[in-house]
Amino acid sequence: MIWQYFAPLSRSCAGARGLRDDAACLTPPLGHQIVITTDGNIGGVHFPLNAPPWVMAHRSLAVNLSDLAAMGARPWVYSLSLSAPASFFSEQVLAPFCRTLGHLQQDYGITLSGGDTTVYNGPPHIHITALGLVPRGQALHRDGARDGDDLYVSGRIGDAGRGLRLWQAGQREGQDSDLLAYLAPTPRLALGQGLRGLASACMDISDGFLGDLGHLCHASHVTAHVNVEDIPLNPHLPWQDAIGCGDDYELLFTAPPQHRGAIARLGAGLNLPLTRVGYIEGIYEPFLQPVALKHGGLPVTVSAPSFRHF
Amino acid sequence: MIWQYFAPLSRSCAGARGLRDDAACLTPPLGHQIVITTDGNIGGVHFPLNAPPWVMAHRSLAVNLSDLAAMGARPWVYSLSLSAPASFFSEQVLAPFCRTLGHLQQDYGITLSGGDTTVYNGPPHIHITALGLVPRGQALHRDGARDGDDLYVSGRIGDAGRGLRLWQAGQREGQDSDLLAYLAPTPRLALGQGLRGLASACMDISDGFLGDLGHLCHASHVTAHVNVEDIPLNPHLPWQDAIGCGDDYELLFTAPPQHRGAIARLGAGLNLPLTRVGYIEGIYEPFLQPVALKHGGLPVTVSAPSFRHF
Numbered sequence: 077m078i079w080q081y082f083a084p085l086s087r088s089c090a091g092a093r094g095l096r097d098d099a100a101c102l103t104p105p106l107g108h109q110i111v112i113t114t115d116g117n118i119g120g121v122h123f124p125l126n127a128p129p130w131v132m133a134h135r136s137l138a139v140n141l142s143d144l145a146a147m148g149a150r151p152w153v154y155s156l157s158l159s160a161p162a163s164f165f166s167e168q169v170l171a172p173f174c175r176t177l178g179h180l181q182q183d184y185g186i187t188l189s190g191g192d193t194t195v196y197n198g199p200p201h202i203h204i205t206a207l208g209l210v211p212r213g214q215a216l217h218r219d220g221a222r223d224g225d226d227l228y229v230s231g232r233i234g235d236a237g238r239g240l241r242l243w244q245a246g247q248r249e250g251q252d253s254d255l256l257a258y259l260a261p262t263p264r265l266a267l268g269q270g271l272r273g274l275a276s277a278c279m280d281i282s283d284g285f286l287g288d289l290g291h292l293c294h295a296s297h298v299t300a301h302v303n304v305e306d307i308p309l310n311p312h313l314p315w316q317d318a319i320g321c322g323d324d325y326e327l328l329f330t331a332p333p334q335h336r337g338a339i340a341r342l343g344a345g346l347n348l349p350l351t352r353v354g355y356i357e358g359i360y361e362p363f364l365q366p367v368a369l370k371h372g373g374l375p376v377t378v379s380a381p382s383f384r385h386f
Numbered sequence: 387m388i389w390q391y392f393a394p395l396s397r398s399c400a401g402a403r404g405l406r407d408d409a410a411c412l413t414p415p416l417g418h419q420i421v422i423t424t425d426g427n428i429g430g431v432h433f434p435l436n437a438p439p440w441v442m443a444h445r446s447l448a449v450n451l452s453d454l455a456a457m458g459a460r461p462w463v464y465s466l467s468l469s470a471p472a473s474f475f476s477e478q479v480l481a482p483f484c485r486t487l488g489h490l491q492q493d494y495g496i497t498l499s500g501g502d503t504t505v506y507n508g509p510p511h512i513h514i515t516a517l518g519l520v521p522r523g524q525a526l527h528r529d530g531a532r533d534g535d536d537l538y539v540s541g542r543i544g545d546a547g548r549g550l551r552l553w554q555a556g557q558r559e560g561q562d563s564d565l566l567a568y569l570a571p572t573p574r575l576a577l578g579q580g581l582r583g584l585a586s587a588c589m590d591i592s593d594g595f596l597g598d599l600g601h602l603c604h605a606s607h608v609t610a611h612v613n614v615e616d617i618p619l620n621p622h623l624p625w626q627d628a629i630g631c632g633d634d635y636e637l638l639f640t641a642p643p644q645h646r647g648a649i650a651r652l653g654a655g656l657n658l659p660l661t662r663v664g665y666i667e668g669i670y671e672p673f674l675q676p677v678a679l680k681h682g683g684l685p686v687t688v689s690a691p692s693f694r695h696f
Contacts, residue, residue, distance in 0.1 A: 091419070093527070096605050098453040098589055099423035099518070101525045104414045109401070113409035114465040114515065116502045121469075143408040155424040157467070157513040159431075192426045198508040203467040205424065205515035208409070215411045217403070279408055295406050 078165055078193050081174040082156070085181060085188035089153055092189050100189040102153060104209070110152070111208040111215060113143035119199035124243065127259075129169045132202060133176035134260045139282065140206035141184055142261065142325045145268035146280040148216040149208025151186035158193045160200035165193070184265055216271060216278035216329070221296035223358025225276050225330040228339065228350050230264055233285045234310030237321025241313075254310065261325040267350075270342045271329055278329040285319045286367060286378060288328055293356075293366030296330075302354035304371040315371070316378050330356055388475055388503050391484040392466070395491060395498040399463055402499050410499040412463060414519070420462070421518040421525060423453035429509035434553065437569075439479045442512060443486035444570045449592065450516035451494055452571065452635040455578035456590040458526040459518025461496035468503045470510035475503070494575055526581060526588035526639070531606035533668025535586050535640040538649065538660050540574055543595045544620030547631025551623075564620065571635040577660075580652045581639055588639040595629045596677060596688060598638055603666075603676030606640075612664035614681040625681070626688050640666055 079095055086092035091101040104110060117136040119125045127135075137154065144151055156177075163169070181187055186206065221227075239258025247255060264280070271278055277296055281288045285307065293300050309318040331339060336352075343350035360366060369376050389405055396402035401411040414420060427446040429435045437445075447464065454461055466487075473479070491497055496516065531537075549568025557565060574590070581588055587606055591598045595617065603610050619628040641649060646662075653660035670676065679686050 093529075096529060097527050098456040099421045099459070101457065101520065102420045102422060103522070104420060110412045110414060110420070111409045112412060112463070112465060112499050112517070114467045114500060114502050114513075116467040116469050116504050116511075116513065118469050118504050118506050121504055121506050146408040147411065149409070153422070155422060155515050157424045157426040157515070159426050159428050159511055159513075189422050190424055192424050192513075194426050194428050194431055196428050196431050196509070199506070201426075201469055201511050201513070203424075203426065203469075203502075203511070203513035205465050205467070207422070210411065212413070217407050219403075219406060 078170070081170045082188060082191060085174060085177055086190065089187040089189050095190055102189065107212055108209045109212050109215060111144055111147045111149035111210055112205065113140055114203070114205045115140050115143065117202040125199060129173040130176040131259045132200060133173045134180065136202040136204055137177060137180050138261045138263050139325065140204045141186070141263035141265060142280040144206055144208035145263050145265045146216065146278055146327060147208065147210065148214060148268045148272040148278065149210040150269055151184050151265065152207045152209050153187055153189035154204055154206040155189050156191035157203040158191065159196050161197055162195050164200055165195060184263065214272045216268065216275055218277050218279040218292045219295040221277040221292060221298050221330040221356045223298065223356060225332055225356040226336065226352050227300055227302065227354040227356060228329050228331065229285065229307065229326055229353050230267055230348055230350055231326040232308045232310060233324055233326065234313045234318025234321060236261060236323035237318060238310050238313050240323065258323055261323065263325060264327045266346055267327055267348060270346065274335045274338055275329040275331050278327055281324040281326050281328050282322055284322045285324065285328070289367050290365070292328060297360040299357045299359045299366045299368055300354055301357060301368045304369060306351070306353045308349060308351050320378060388480070391480045392498060392501060395484060395487055396500065399497040399499050405500055412499065417522055418519045419522050419525060421454055421457045421459035421520055422515065423450055424513070424515045425450050425453065427512040435509060439483040440486040441569045442510060443483045444490065446512040446514055447487060447490050448571045448573050449635065450514045451496070451573035451575060452590040452592070454516055454518035455573045455575045456526065456588055456637060457518065457520065458524060458578045458582040458588065459520040460579055461494050461575065462517045462519050463497055463499035464514050464516040465499050466501035467513040468501065469506050471507055472505050474510055475505060494573065524582045526578065526585055528587050528589040528602045529605040531587040531602060531608050531640040531666045533608065533666060535642055535666040536646065536662050537610055537612065537664040537666060538639050538641065539595065539617065539636055539663050540577055540658055540660055541636040542618045542620060543634055543636065544623045544628025544631060546571060546633035547628060548620050548623050550633065568633055571633065573635060574637045576656055577637055577658060580656065584645045584648055585639040585641050588637055591634040591636050591638050592632055594632045595634065595638070599677050600675065602638060607670040609667045609669050609676045609678060610664055611667060611678045614679060616661070616663045618659060618661050630688060
């Protein structure tokens with residue numbers, strides 16, 4: 077019963093053979109490396125327990141795709157390990173869940189290679205491992221930021237954070253773009269691939285702008301200088317909240333100044349704002365905050381939360 | 387804290403870069419295909435809730451390795467997505483859990499490429515995706531059994547099933563080999579790789595000899611003929627139970643008769659019994675039981691259970 081929903085999702089993966097074997101057999105294209113990422117999505121932790129099936133499906137696959145985007149990879153295949161209560165394995169849930177996975181597969185060119193399902197009593201666990209492809213040696217990493225690099229962010233920061241507040245306040249319907257930014261994040265795959273050869277470091281923002289910028293700086297052994305006024309922020313949140321809340325899934329990246337023109341053209345071609353929000357300095361103290369924020373010209377300190385509850 | 391336990395497990399995976407990036411970047415060797423498999427292991431479903439950490443680690447990785455063995459692949463890398471209550475993320479649990487993963491990595495030549503951990507309130511979920519390598523075109527599949535092929539099984543059937551009964555009866559200590567067969571199954575990786583070019587079909591036995599033989603026959607559109615007396619069974623279980631219980635993780639495979647000598651030499655070289663237990667007939671009725679069992683020369687029918695409870 078269950079695999080009648082999932083087998084069609086593997087149709088364009090020849091090596092999955094309709095999910096009939098113990099495993100799928102994939103042929104990697106010549107000259108490429110494989111990027112592999114895993115994210116668990118658990119009801120009540122990563123998405124609300126009362127989220128509809130399409131939200132569970134979209135978020136779970138999109139956050140993995142976002143990791144591929146951060147590495148500059150193009151999506152290839154993913155596997156799905158799903159454990160959930162018996163009520164999940166019904167037409168009512170599986171049909172919209174798999175329909176949403178199918179839409180994302182089409183939009184981003186990825187296909188299901190296999191998976192595993194288990195019935196148990198507890199919240200749904202949706203564990204996805206996604207594989208992407210990147211031309212050899214061209215993957216982006218978070219440890220490449222260097223002294224003098226520009227610091228950029230894509231899209232707008234805090235939209236998903238405000239969307240979560242709207243959800244928590246009971247809003248469900250309507251086309252509010254902040255609510256959609258939270259429920260159905262857009263992985264920046266075309267951007268990530270376009271940044272190969274331009275960006276010196278890249279990562280996706282899942283835990284909040286400030287916290288993730290700290291991760292990038294620690295990995296690169298550098299300090300970032302940012303004027304808060306330069307960050308494209310959601311106008312409905314206090315700036316301290318907007319730079320601290322998670323789930324943006326925008327890309328945060330650095331590049332040497334000579335690539336400013338190319339990066340502007342890339343953003344224009346993708347119709348996606350790419351905003352220069354600061355610069356990198358090659359100074360690093362492992363036990364100090366590596367992000368120097370200014371607001372109104374004065375240094376400010378904000379503690380970055382990195383957890384969520386429902 | 388958590389990644390201090392896991393990062394050393396990725397040390398021999400250059401592309402994991404100490405688990406610092408959003409994803410790992412792997413270089414597949416030329417001329418190989420990638421075999422990918424995913425299994426979720428949930429406390430209270432796949433292993434007892436009171437299983438010690440080393441058992442959770444061993445079983446979770448071994449069942450994935452067994453899927454690679456069934457495809458004739460050699461292990462390459464695996465990712466781990468772990469969701470568990472806060473008590474799991476303590477020295478007391480993580481130290482033996484990771485020590486056991488490390489031992490298996492050494493024994494079978496696989497390395498951690500990355501993963502994800504989540505704290506939640508509920509039984510531990512250990513989702514592993516394992517990648518293996520197989521020379522192009524040489525993977526084993528379960529749909530290749532043909533009329534006149536011999537049917538083989540490795541090792542002994544029912545040992546793990548008896549081990550589970552011992553565990554359920556309260557036995558914990560001692561070197562009982564059946565208990566160990568259940569707690570720490572041995573993936574038949576060298577056998578799977580040795581069967582490339584010999585076996586026409588192959589799969590691992592996770593749901594019980596009878597049920598999984600049915601899967602192989604349905605996939606291959608054939609019927610299997612088996613004399614129960616020819617199956618190497620655990621002597622402490624009724625034969626009906628031994629061929630029905632799961633968790634054996636032996637390999638079930640078919641091969642044309644001209645490979646009998648090569649298969650005997652392979653088993654001798656591995657010091658692993660490979661027993662010819664029947665033959666394949668090219669007759670198939672999709673809605674009939676595709677396994678014709680005889681006991682004492684007379685046809686017998688056994689219904690195969692394929693679920694477990696703790």
